[in-house]
Amino acid sequence: MKAILNALVVVGLGIAPVGAQEACTRDAMVVFDGSGSMAEMGFNLLDEPRIFDARRAVRTVMPQVAPTRRVGLVTYGFGRRESCANVVVRFPPQQDAANRIISEIDRLQPAGETPLTEAIAEAARVLDYKSKPGEIVLVTDGKETCGGAPCQLAGELAAGTDLTVHVIGFRIRGEHFAWPDQPQDTLVEPVARCLADRTGGMYVQAETLDDLIAALRQTLGCQVFGKVTFGRPAMRGVL
Template sequence: MKKYFIYLGLMLVLASCSSEDETLNQAKETSNEVMEENEKNSNQNTENSMIEKLDSIKLVQTKEDMKKQQGGVLLNNISMEEELAVNEEERLQEINEELREQLEDITKQTQDPVQLEKALTYLLGSHHYKQIFENAEEFEPDFEEPYLPYPGKSKAEVKQEPKSGKAIILLDASSSMLLSVDERMKMDVAKEATSRFAEVIGQESDVSLVVYGHKGSESDSDKVVSCEGIEEIYPMDTYDQEVFETSLTTFESKGWTPLAEAIKKAADMSDSFEEAITVYIVSDGVETCDGDPVKEAENFVKKDEERTVNIIGFNVDQDAEEELQNVSAAGNGDYYTANNADDLQKTIEYEWLPSAIDLAWAFTKAPGPWEILDAYNLFDVEHEKIKTTIKNENDRYNHTVNILAEEEMLSSEVISELQDSIEEKYQSRLDILLNTRSKKIEEIDESADKIKERVNEWTEEMRKRRDERGDIW
């Protein structure tokens, strides 16, 4: 009986162990099923995510489409300079492994040619169309703005003009020229106007530029240095635009106003000249170095009755204007008031009427064929950047299609359809580029034509004025 109970106990223990094993096995099977389902769902989500990304990509049809293109994920760190400079074969070698992995994933999810073409843009499209197109669109020809003054001299004034000779420009660079007029520093306006003025009077006279007030500072301790600092920065010579304009960059406004000594220097310079001498002063203030500019102007003209001292008072107060008027009167010259940059320009225009020879050559003030061609060539630098970007992008697409064909990831029919579509888009991009260039060439031509039209109108107006004035030459 005792043995029976022992046997019965063993049977119960075995039964219990068997039940636990079955439970564990069932749990394992359930866990494996859940993992497989999760993995399946994960793969499905990844596939859906990629398809959604491709669906959001728009294949290029217009220039605006190109400018909106986001660019490929495999080229995120490529700058525009790198895209234009680096050989595409080298770039493709660098991303070869990742590219192939992406292609395997994508071709498992879709065999549709349109989706596959979008995938090429998603992976390898250029990021830089917007920048390079805008650079090209913003290009403007750097045609020199022609100087076309409209003077208004009467016949009586013309008779009083001094004979052709030499001109000395005295430019005030004292500290007061650091003040502003029309939201610009007076010195900058005066330099610009002086450059124009020299161009005007340089048509008929040799020119010299003397600057004063540009040494030391406005402090009392620098008064002597400043008042003695009078310098001829453009020696008397025929007018050379480049050299003259360079001379204007060699000084800044700083100190006191030695107007009298500046006139005296002009007189000393004139002693060796036999021609008629005309002094033009551009100043914004009174003498501050204890000199007598009226006396110096009188001394200047005593030596030769054909000498004159003309003054442009630039944005001066009443006291300064009275003094400068007295100086010009003592120098047998004229005084002109210029309250702002516009007045200064008009005053300069008043001083010159072009000769018949000048008018005969006036057409050269407008852009000529070589200048227009230079503008074309400069634009083509930007144009070539777009062309290179289009070509490099197309090379990447064709390389990728070759991989798809070699690895047999797609059927030959799909490959053929994909290749045809890529070639069609490539030609479309080139057509967009050609149209962009044609429009820019038209803009360049229109810009040149507008300048030519203004020059022609000015030339006719000047001829009419010369006829009214009775000029022959």
């Protein structure tokens, strides 16, 4: 009975549980931050590089998402340090992409800068956002560092056919170092949040591995009502 009630609550909110049989009608692109900060440790109480838990979360969620949604991958941040020429479209949306996404992210070695605006623009082009609907899920731990204007891009994307950008802020920190007895900047939000706000997407802040798993499930899971799938979220924020 409890399981039935939980399922009814999820459907009532308009968000399908991961693993549900409904197929998502909108293709999605994951945009994954592989910049040098994803390899940081010891800064503001990070006991291991962010990339470790990011990989764990992807390994957990993608096998649950891939059977019901065509997903592609864009990465940025690998390669030479202080380089902004590191945006790569790994592959466009495809069926059962879990193993390929997991493999690509497992091999990613964080190093470069953060051209997240260019990465989102590339993902939108792959989705052909001017002629058909789509979803982008950005996983980032920081701000744009390559001169891009994410809020300007958000306006351009919002003028397209029907593109939704979800932003997951993963262990975002402020500009200063905080000692253990000082408040942590856990409420810092990236400027990239405007990408979600202006396209009707969700902004979800994730601090722990469990938070990140839940955020990926929430943003990549099908949005449904009854038997019909929709791309727009029924509500914003963390459920």
